[in-house]
Structure formats: C-alpha cells, structure tokens
Amino acid sequence: MTNTKKQSRVVAGCCTPPTSHPVTTTTPLAVPEQGFRRPVNAVLIPGGSSLVGTSRPGILNDGEGPLRKSRISAFEMGATTVTNAEFEQFVAATGHVTEAERLGWSFVFWAQVPEAVGPTRGVPEAKWWRWVDGANWRDINGPGTQAKAWHPDHPVVQVSWNDARAYAAWAGGRLPTEAEWEHAARGGLGDVRFPWGMQEPDDTDYLPCNIWQGDFPKTNTHADGYSTTAPARSFAPNGYGLYNMVGNVWEWTSDRFSIKSLKKQVRARLAGMKGYYLSKGGSFLCHRSYCYRYRIAARSGTSPDSTTTHTGFRVIWPV
Numbered sequence: 453m454t455n456t457k458k459q460s461r462v463v464a465g466c467c468t469p470p471t472s473h474p475v476t477t478t479t480p481l482a483v484p485e486q487g488f489r490r491p492v493n494a495v496l497i498p499g500g501s502s503l504v505g506t507s508r509p510g511i512l513n514d515g516e517g518p519l520r521k522s523r524i525s526a527f528e529m530g531a532t533t534v535t536n537a538e539f540e541q542f543v544a545a546t547g548h549v550t551e552a553e554r555l556g557w558s559f560v561f562w563a564q565v566p567e568a569v570g571p572t573r574g575v576p577e578a579k580w581w582r583w584v585d586g587a588n589w590r591d592i593n594g595p596g597t598q599a600k601a602w603h604p605d606h607p608v609v610q611v612s613w614n615d616a617r618a619y620a621a622w623a624g625g626r627l628p629t630e631a632e633w634e635h636a637a638r639g640g641l642g643d644v645r646f647p648w649g650m651q652e653p654d655d656t657d658y659l660p661c662n663i664w665q666g667d668f669p670k671t672n673t674h675a676d677g678y679s680t681t682a683p684a685r686s687f688a689p690n691g692y693g694l695y696n697m698v699g700n701v702w703e704w705t706s707d708r709f710s711i712k713s714l715k716k717q718v719r720a721r722l723a724g725m726k727g728y729y730l731s732k733g734g735s736f737l738c739h740r741s742y743c744y745r746y747r748i749a750a751r752s753g754t755s756p757d758s759t760t761t762h763t764g765f766r767v768i769w770p771v
Contacts, residue, residue: 467743468702468731468763469559469575470755491530491538491623493685494769495693499526502635503643506749513718515711516749519643522631529628529636530766532684532695533703534619537604539589539611542619550589551612552759558587558610559760560594561737562669564601564680569594580669581760589615592761605683607701607764613729613756616704616765625767627706630751632768633732637698637748639691645747647690647697652740661687661699663746664739680736680761698746699738701764702731702754709753728753735762 502524509516542548552558562580565572572582586595589610593601611619613627620626628636637647644650648660655665659676666673676682682700689695709728711718731754734746745752754763 467735467737467745467752468754468758468760469578469581470728471555471757471759493531494528495531496771497524497527497529497632497636497692497768498640499524502631503638504631504634504749506643506645506747508645510744510747510750513711513713513715513721514745514751515713516751522635524632524635526771527628527632528769528771529632529692529694530768531689531693533607533701533764533766534616535605535684536589536602536608539608539619540604542622546618546622548615548618550610550615550759551757552588552610555757557583557585559758560584560587560592561680561761563672564593564761566594566597568596587761588759601680603681603683605685606681607684607696609681609701609761609764610759611764612759613704613754615759617706620765620767623767625769627704627765628768630705630707630730630732633703633705634748636692636694636768637690637733639694639697641691645749647694647748648688653746661696661746662736663699663734664737664742666739668737668739668742678736682736696733698733698748700736701733701762702735702752703733704763704765705730705732709751725753725755727756729756731763737762 502522504522505517505519507519559581562582565582569584572584575581584594589608591597592610639647653660662676662678662682664672665675672679685695690697707730709730731752738746
C-alpha cells in the first residue's frame with residue numbers, strides 16, 4: 453500500500469523532536485506529595501482480556517504488531533487529558549517548575565510562532581518544529597502568547613514525561629501502560645483501528661477527531677474546527693466515555709519505548725533512543741499522508757525531557 457511505504461520512512465523526530473540535552477543527563481523531577489484523589493470526571497475502565505497492537509500495521513518499523521492478548525485489571529482513567537486549569541492547580545499547590553521553564557525554551561510548530569519572536573532555529577529532519585525561547589505550558593507559543601493560546605479547558609501541553617509523572621503522583625495516580633491505554637482506547641470494541649471503530653477520517657466529510665486536514669505542513673484547512681488543540685472534552689467519547697483518545701494531543705505513557713525487531717535500520721534507530729518513553733494517540737498535527745499515528749496501535753518514542761505544543765497526558769487510578 454502506498455501510504456504504508458511512505459510512512460515507513462518517517463524519521464524518529466517527526467512527531468516530537470528530542471531536546472539537545474542527552475537523555476542520560478536528565479535528572480527526574482522530584483515527585484511532590486499527593487494532593488488530591490481522582491477527579492470527578494474519572495471513568496471506570498473494566499478489566500479482563502484485552503488486545504494490544506495490530507495485525508495490520510500502518511507504520512512498519514514502529515513496532516505496532518503483532519496483535520496480541522493482554523490481561524488488564526480494572527482501573528479508573530480521566531475522561532479527558534489533564535487540562536490547563538487542572539495543571540495550574542498542581543503548580544499553585546506545589547510550586548512545580550516544568551522542564552521547559554527550567555531549560556528556558558521549547559518546540560513550537562512553525563505556523564504558531566508569533567512574528568514578534570523573530571528568527572528561530574528548526575530541527576534538521578523536521579524543520580516545522582522551531583526552537584522558541586520562553587515557550588512553556590503558560591506561554592505555549594512563546595513569550596506573551598498566553599492570552600491568545602492558553603485556554604483553561606484545553607489539554608495542558610509543553611509538559612515533559614517528567615512533568616506528567618510528577619502531576620500524576622500528586623493526583624494519587626500514575627501514567628497508563630501501553631496495554632492499559634490501548635484497552636481504554638478500544639472502548640470495548642475489540643480489534644478496531646480507532647476508538648469509534650474502523651471508519652477512516654477524511655479531510656472533508658468524516659471528522660471524528662482533531663487531526664490535520666489539508667497539505668501538511670503547509671496548509672491546514674481545519675475543517676474539524678480547530679487549527680491547534682481542541683477542548684479536552686470535545687468530539688464524541690468512545691464506549692468507555694473517554695474523549696480524544698486519538699488526535700488533539702499525544703499522551704505520555706509509563707512504558708519505555710521499545711521495538712522487537714531484527715532489522716538493522718530499526719536497531720540503529722533504537723540505539724539513538726535509549727531512555728525514551730512511549731507516547732500514544734497522535735495529535736492535531738497528524739495526517740495520513742505524513743504521520744498516520746492517530747490509530748490505537750500507533751506509537752511514538754520521545755525523550756523524557758522533550759516538550760512541544762502537541763503533547764499532553766492523562767492519569768489513571770487503581771480501583
């Protein structure tokens with residue numbers, strides 16, 4: 453299939469580029485004391501036999517297959533990703549300083565960089581990602597952008613894996629494993645490609661999630677109504693009552709990124725991703741012609757200190 457061949461060439465940094473700091477020198481942020489238990493929007497995810505992966509991989513070298521069974525214990529999960537308002541409560545209660553704030557910069561998609569920022573540096577293999585000084589979870593696109601880009605009910609972004617882990621621990625929960633995330637995303641439907649079933653989104657008529665419509669990375673028609681993030685509670689929920697399990701923002705998991713493969717090119721790629729963590733779900737920047745990762749089985753690996761405008765997280769709690 454043409455799309456599969458094209459996607460197999462996508463570079464590791466296309467979804468979320470790593471910072472310039474070696475992962476081996478990253479110091480995990482201190483986990484603050486627990487602040488509150490699960491929010492009122494947490495929903496019960498029943499346990500039982502579930503599926504992980506797929507027998508129909510869309511990106512051959514990402515480790516999406518094979519389809520396999522997994523035994524999952526019941527848990528509760530946030531119906532949405534953590535919002536700006538929720539993360540603000542965490543920061544106010546703990547004084548947490550995010551990694552983007554400590555480093556003094558973060559990655560911003562080129563179309564969202566304000567003119568006032570001036571010239572910026574790009575990532576060699578994905579020049580649409582721009583290094584912007586002063587970008588963080590409040591000033592998402594750079595200094596002075598909070599008023600226009602920050603919305604209380606949107607997913608918090610510009611947060612690293614370390615930031616997400618710290619919040620989850622404070623909230624009395626943790627980040628999900630890949631198996632738990634996929635089990636929740638399937639919503640009881642079994643071997644499906646998307647949280648709503650098998651029907652593919654398109655650029656005009658069927659728009660069940662917030663992804664790119666148009667010619668990436670040049671033109672986004674935002675036919676789904678959004679050019680960047682949508683509110684965390686938007687579009688139709690899946691069978692378990694979870695919103696935006698694909699599209700909108702990538703979601704950190706607790707698992708290390710790994711691929712079981714004997715291919716030389718895959719082994720070489722993984723050698724440069726030591727210590728990376730797994731993200732699931734894709735984002736508003738995904739499109740089938742470029743990054744076909746808004747599928748349940750799709751996956752991406754990112755350094756734990758990386759932050760961008762399209763990565764967030766959700767929390768789970770034991771029953």
